[in-house]
Amino acid sequence: GAAAAPPPPAAVPLPPMPPPLAGPGDTAAVADAAVASANPLADLTWYWPTDLAQHLVEHVHVSLDLPYWQALVATVLLVRSLLLPINIVMMRQAPRMAHMRPEGEKLKAYFESLPNFKTDPALQQRFVKEFYALNAKYGVSPFASIAGALCQLPVFLSMFMGIRTMSQSVPGFTTGGAMWFTDLSVADSTMILPVLATGTLLTMVELGADGMQGSQKANMKWMLRGFVAITLPVTVYQPCAIMVYWTGTNCFSIALALLLKIPAVKKHLGIRDMPKPAAGPTGPGPLQQLRDLWEDSRAQLDETARARASQEVLHGRAAAPPPVTTSASPRAR
Numbered sequence: 438g439a440a441a442a443p444p445p446p447a448a449v450p451l452p453p454m455p456p457p458l459a460g461p462g463d464t465a466a467v468a469d470a471a472v473a474s475a476n477p478l479a480d481l482t483w484y485w486p487t488d489l490a491q492h493l494v495e496h497v498h499v500s501l502d503l504p505y506w507q508a509l510v511a512t513v514l515l516v517r518s519l520l521l522p523i524n525i526v527m528m529r530q531a532p533r534m535a536h537m538r539p540e541g542e543k544l545k546a547y548f549e550s551l552p553n554f555k556t557d558p559a560l561q562q563r564f565v566k567e568f569y570a571l572n573a574k575y576g577v578s579p580f581a582s583i584a585g586a587l588c589q590l591p592v593f594l595s596m597f598m599g600i601r602t603m604s605q606s607v608p609g610f611t612t613g614g615a616m617w618f619t620d621l622s623v624a625d626s627t628m629i630l631p632v633l634a635t636g637t638l639l640t641m642v643e644l645g646a647d648g649m650q651g652s653q654k655a656n657m658k659w660m661l662r663g664f665v666a667i668t669l670p671v672t673v674y675q676p677c678a679i680m681v682y683w684t685g686t687n688c689f690s691i692a693l694a695l696l697l698k699i700p701a702v703k704k705h706l707g708i709r710d711m712p713k714p715a716a717g718p719t720g721p722g723p724l725q726q727l728r729d730l731w732e733d734s735r736a737q738l739d740e741t742a743r744a745r746a747s748q749e750v751l752h753g754r755a756a757a758p759p760p761v762t763t764s765a766s767p768r769a770r
Contacts, residue, residue: 478491478492478495478603478607486591486595486599487595487598487599487602488599489595489599490595490596490598490599490600491599491600491602491603493512493515493516493599494508494509494512494599494600494603495603495607497511497512497515498609504613504614504615505607505609505610505613505614505621505678506613506614506615506618506621506678506681508613509600509678509681509682509685510681510685512596512682513682513685513686513689514685514689516592516596516686517686517689517690520588520589520592521693523584523585523588523589524585524589524693525706525708526581526584526585527581527584527585528697528706528708529581529706529707529708529709530577530578530581531711532708532709532710532711532712533575533576533577533709534575534577535711535712536575536709536712537571537572537574537575537577540571541568541571544564544567544568544571545564545568548560548563548564548567593686596682597679597682597683600676600678600679600682601675601676601678601679603678604621604622604676604677604678604679605622610622610676610678613678614677614681617629618630618677618680618681620677621676621677621678621681622676622677622678623676623677624673624674624675624676624677625677625680628673630672630677630680630681630684631669631672631673631675631680632669633680633684634668634672634680634683634684634687635665635668635669635672637684637687637688637691638665638668638687639662639665640687640691641687641690641691641694642658642661642662642665644691644694644695645694
């Protein structure tokens with residue numbers, strides 16, 4: 438018979454298909470991924486405060502070619518120098534308010550001694566006008582007195598949150614320290630940096646730095662000391678990067694306070710000396726000071742509410758009688 442046909446040859450497997458060529462969009466995506474891996478801050482915005490704080494630290498680090506701990510110190514100098522004019526305005530206001538306070542207390546006591554002061558909108562309106570005139574006489578601006586806190590506190594919180602985020606996301610922070618705090622992303626196990634931060638903060642309180650001076654210092658000193666005492670347990674768990682920045686900004690405040698103790702510097706900046714405290718018995722203790730501060734704050738709020746109510750009642754009426762000055766007050770004589 439005929440020979441059997443040979444079996445067909447086995448199928449040879451085809452080689453795998455080459456990957457498709459990258460298009461323009463894919464090339465851009467690859468480039469963006471490479472940039473993001475090289476710069477962990479590439480996805481941050483340029484308008485959010487904490488993002489701006491991170492951009493600032495990174496820019497100082499890259500442009501000046503500094504290790505991160507030195508970049509944090511340089512950022513302190515930059516930020517505090519920009520805020521220095523606000524500090525000076527605040528320091529000018531504190532002595533002016535202290536010199537105005539005795540006359541203001543006389544004015545308040547006189548009007549409160551009038552029988553119909555709490556119920557007569559006209560008297561309340563006159564008191565407000567006299568009080569505003571007294572502020573103008575001494576150059577006191579209520580807004581300028583709190584401008585430092587309104588500006589510096591948001592900046593400090595933004596830097597605090599920004600640096601804390603960087604300590605968790607920027608790889609360079611793990612090796613950007615020095616001496617015993619080589620890793621800026623973790624807390625200081627030796628507790629040297631937390632002690633330095635709280636110690637410099639206490640020094641600020643004692644020197645009256647950043648506007649904490651005069652009678653304001655006398656009323657709030659124990660409260661601020663208590664705040665420093667409860668700050669230490671909190672700082673123990675903060676990364677070294679935050680402690681470096683915080684200690685740096687405290688040292689800047691201390692240096693500024695010591696500089697302003699030079700009479701020639703104070704005169705050049707237009708900062709008056711605080712009035713000397715009157716001789717007398719020892720003042721109230723810290724708890725009584727806190728109660729007095731609370732009562733004064735409530736009284737000031739009540740006066741503001743009465744002033745607004747009197748303005749609404751007197752709107753459209755005839756002008757109020759001539760203002761009564763403290764010189765006409767029986768208590769002022």
